[in-house]
Amino acid sequence: MSSDTYDFIVVGGGTAGLVVASRLSEDPRQRVLVLEAGADTNSDPRIKIPASWVSLQGTDMDWGFRTEPQPLLGGRSIGVSQGKILGGSSSINAQVFVPCNPAVIDHWNSSLGNSGWDWETFSPYYAKAYTTPPVDDSLAVKLGIDGWTGHSSAHGPLPTSFPGNPSHPIRKAWADTFRANGHYQTQDPFIDGAQGSFSCLATVDPVTKERTSAATAYYHPNRARKNLHVLTNATVERIRFDGEDQKRATGVVYNYNGEHREVTCSKEVILAAGALQSPKVLELSGVGNTKFLGKHGIEPVIDLPGVGENLFDHLVNTTSFGAVDDLETLDPLILDPSVGEQAAKDFAERQTGLLTSMGVYTYAYLPIMEHISGEGQKRLKKLLQDNPPAPGDGPDQIRAQAYYKIAERGLLDPKQASGAYLSFIGPWGGPPEPGSRTLTLCVMLSQPLSRGSVHIGSKDISAAPIVDPNYLSNPLDLDLFAEHMLYIETLARSAPLTDLLKHPIIHRDPASDLTDLETARKWVQKNSNSMWHLGGSCAMLPRQMNGVVDSTLKVYGTTNLRIVDSSAIPLMSTANLQATVFAFAERAADLIKEAWSQK
Numbered sequence: 224m225s226s227d228t229y230d231f232i233v234v235g236g237g238t239a240g241l242v243v244a245s246r247l248s249e250d251p252r253q254r255v256l257v258l259e260a261g262a263d264t265n266s267d268p269r270i271k272i273p274a275s276w277v278s279l280q281g282t283d284m285d286w287g288f289r290t291e292p293q294p295l296l297g298g299r300s301i302g303v304s305q306g307k308i309l310g311g312s313s314s315i316n317a318q319v320f321v322p323c324n325p326a327v328i329d330h331w332n333s334s335l336g337n338s339g340w341d342w343e344t345f346s347p348y349y350a351k352a353y354t355t356p357p358v359d360d361s362l363a364v365k366l367g368i369d370g371w372t373g374h375s376s377a378h379g380p381l382p383t384s385f386p387g388n389p390s391h392p393i394r395k396a397w398a399d400t401f402r403a404n405g406h407y408q409t410q411d412p413f414i415d416g417a418q419g420s421f422s423c424l425a426t427v428d429p430v431t432k433e434r435t436s437a438a439t440a441y442y443h444p445n446r447a448r449k450n451l452h453v454l455t456n457a458t459v460e461r462i463r464f465d466g467e468d469q470k471r472a473t474g475v476v477y478n479y480n481g482e483h484r485e486v487t488c489s490k491e492v493i494l495a496a497g498a499l500q501s502p503k504v505l506e507l508s509g510v511g512n513t514k515f516l517g518k519h520g521i522e523p524v525i526d527l528p529g530v531g532e533n534l535f536d537h538l539v540n541t542t543s544f545g546a547v548d549d550l551e552t553l554d555p556l557i558l559d560p561s562v563g564e565q566a567a568k569d570f571a572e573r574q575t576g577l578l579t580s581m582g583v584y585t586y587a588y589l590p591i592m593e594h595i596s597g598e599g600q601k602r603l604k605k606l607l608q609d610n611p612p613a614p615g616d617g618p619d620q621i622r623a624q625a626y627y628k629i630a631e632r633g634l635l636d637p638k639q640a641s642g643a644y645l646s647f648i649g650p651w652g653g654p655p656e657p658g659s660r661t662l663t664l665c666v667m668l669s670q671p672l673s674r675g676s677v678h679i680g681s682k683d684i685s686a687a688p689i690v691d692p693n694y695l696s697n698p699l700d701l702d703l704f705a706e707h708m709l710y711i712e713t714l715a716r717s718a719p720l721t722d723l724l725k726h727p728i729i730h731r732d733p734a735s736d737l738t739d740l741e742t743a744r745k746w747v748q749k750n751s752n753s754m755w756h757l758g759g760s761c762a763m764l765p766r767q768m769n770g771v772v773d774s775t776l777k778v779y780g781t782t783n784l785r786i787v788d789s790s791a792i793p794l795m796s797t798a799n800l801q802a803t804v805f806a807f808a809e810r811a812a813d814l815i816k817e818a819w820s821q822k
C-alpha cells in the first residue's frame with residue numbers, strides 16, 4: 224500500500240498501539256498506519272524464551288531510561304526500562320498477566336469522574352484480549368487453583384498459560400499457606416479479583432512455550448491485511464494541527480532512516496508511545512504547559528498543564544531466602560553452563576525445562592491492616608491524617624484531594640489490597656550463591672500516593688525524557704511499604720511455605736533480615752526498584768483535575784487526537800500493568816469504532 228494519507232495514524236507500535244491498529248483494521252475500508260521507533264526483532268530467541276526476559280534490559284530493544292536521583296531511595300537513579308521494539312514493552316516484559324482489583328477500576332468512574340469506566344464495563348475487555356489455557360482437574364490441584372469456584376473463559380487473540388513447571392511445589396505451598404491464613408482467592412481473579420492468593424497466568428503460549436505479545440498476537444497474524452501498514456524504525460517527531468479553538472490533528476512528522484517525512488490522516492491520530500513518551504510527543508508538538516514549552520522555545524498549540532504530570536509507578540522490593548537443596552530454581556541456570564546447555568536443548572526439542580519459566584508463578588493481593596498490630600494501624604491512620612493534600616480549588620489540588628479520598632477509603636480498608644506479593648524461584652537483583660538455591664519473596668506497593676512527572680529536557684527529539692517518579696515522597700508510602708516488607712518475614716515462617724526454605728532461615732543479604740519497622744524502612748529505601756509499571760502521565764481525568772484526555776480518550780482541545788496507552792490510565796493497577804493496558808486498548812478501539820460509525 225503506498226499512500227501518504229491514512230484514516231488513522233497510530234504513533235507507537237507497542238502494547239496498546241498494536242491492539243488498536245489491529246482492531247481498527249478489521250474493517251478493510253479503514254486504512255491504518257502504525258509508526259514504531261523500534262524494529263520487529265520478535266524472532267530473537269531472547270524475546271521468545273520466557274526465562275530470558277531479564278537479559279533484554281539494556282539491549283537495543285530497551286529505551287534504557289533512568290530516573291532522576293530519588294532522594295527517598297538514598298539518592299539512587301534507577302532503571303525504568305521501556306520496550307523499543309514492535310510490541311513495545313509487551314515484547315520485553317516479565318510476562319506476568321494479572322488483573323486489577325475491581326474496586327480500583329470502579330474508582331476511575333466514581334472518584335475520578337470518568338463516566339462509563341467501571342469494573343462492569345471494563346472487565347469484559349480483559350476477556351476480549353486474552354485466551355485462558357485449558358486446565359483439567361488434576362492440573363488444577365497442582366496449580367493450587369482447585370478451590371476456585373469460577374474460572375474465567377476468555378477467547379481473545381493473546382494466548383496465555385500457567386508458565387514453567389506446572390507441578391512446581393511453590394504453587395501448592397503458596398495456596399495452602401494462604402488457605403490456612405484465610406487469604407486464598409476463591410475464584411479466578413479475572414472474574415472478581417478482589418484479594419487473596421492465586422497462581423498467575425503469563426503471556427506464554429501453552430503449546431510452543433514461547434512469549435506472546437502485542438506483536439505476535441495482534442500484528443503478526445494480521446500483517447497480510449492490505450489496509451494495515453506498519454513501519455518500523457520510524458520515530459514520530461511531532462503531530463501537526465490545524466483549526467482555531469478546537470485543534471484538528473492533520474498528520475505527523477517522523478524520522479525514517481535519518482530522513483524527515485510527513486504523513487496525513489483523514490480521521491484520527493492515535494498516540495500510543497507509552498507512559499514516558501506519549502507526553503514527550505505531545506510536548507514536542509506544542510501540547511502541554513504553555514509556560515514550560517515557552518522555556519524550550521516550542522510554540523504552544525494547546526495549554527494542557529497536566530501533560531507529563533501525575534506519573535505513577537510500582538516500586539518492588541524483595542527478600543531472597545536460602546531454599547532447600549531439591550527445590551527447582553533458576554540458580555543453576557545462571558551458575559552452571561552445562562545446565563544452561565541442557566535447558567536450551569530441552570526448550571528447543573521438547574518445549575520443556577527451566578527456560579519455559581520466567582520465574583514467577585504465584586501472587587497474592589493483601590490488605591496490610593489485617594497483618595499489623597492495633598498500634599501499627601493507628602500509626603498508619605495518623606500518617607494519612609498528618610499528610611493531607613494541599614488545600615485549595617486549583618486543578619492540581621482537586622486531583623490530589625481525589626486521590627487522597629481514594630486512599631482514605633481503600634488503602635486502610637482491611638478488605639482491600641494495599642500490597643501485591645509474588646514469589647520468584649531464584650535470586651532477584653543479585654547473583655546466585657554457588658552451590659545453593661534461592662527463593663525470593665517480593666512486594667509491590669499497590670496504590671502509592673506519591674506522584675511524579677516526566678517532561679522533555681530539550682527540543683531535541685533524540686534526548687531522553689526527564690523521569691522523576693518522586694518515589695515515596697508521601698510519607699505514608701514508606702511506612703506502608705515497610706509494613707508489607709515485614710509481613711514477608713511472617714510469610715517465610717508460615718507453613719507449608721516455610722518448608723521450601725532452609726532452616727534456620729537464611730537471608731541472602733543480611734540487611735534484608737527485617738526485625739522492626741526501622742530496619743524495614745531502611746531496606747525499602749536501599750533495595751526498592753521500579754517494577755516498570757509507569758502510567759498516569761496523560762491521565763484520563765476531568766479538565767478541572769488537570770486531566771489530559773476525556774473519558775472518550777480524546778485530548779482536551781482537539782477534535783481527533785486520542786491517547787490509548789498506559790499514560791492515560793488514571794489510577795494504577797493493583798499489580799502488574801500489561802493485562803490492564805491490553806484491556807484499556809481494546810476498549811479504546813471500541814470507542815473509536817463507535818465514534819466513526821456514527822458519522
Ligand SMILES: Cc1cc2nc3c(=O)[nH]c(=O)nc-3n(C[C@H](O)[C@H](O)[C@H](O)COP(=O)(O)OP(=O)(O)OC[C@H]3O[C@@H](n4cnc5c(N)ncnc54)[C@H](O)[C@@H]3O)c2cc1C
Pocket residue numbers: 234235236237238239240258259260261280303304305306307308309310311312313315316317318319320321457458459460495496497498500501504754755756757788789790799800801802804
Ligand atoms: C522490563 C519490563 C518488565 C515488565 N514486566 C511486566 C510483567 O511481567 N507484567 C505486566 O503486566 N507488566 C509488565 N511490565 C509493564 C507492561 O509491559 C507495560 O505497562 C505495558 O506494556 C505498557 O504498554 P504501552 O502500550 O503503554 O507502552 P509500550 O508497550 O511501551 O509501547 C510504546 C511504544 O511506542 C514506541 N515509541 C515511543 N516513542 C515513539 C515515537 N516517538 N515514535 C514512534 N514510536 C515510539 C516504543 O518504541 C514502544 O514500542 C513490564 C515492563 C517492562 C519494561
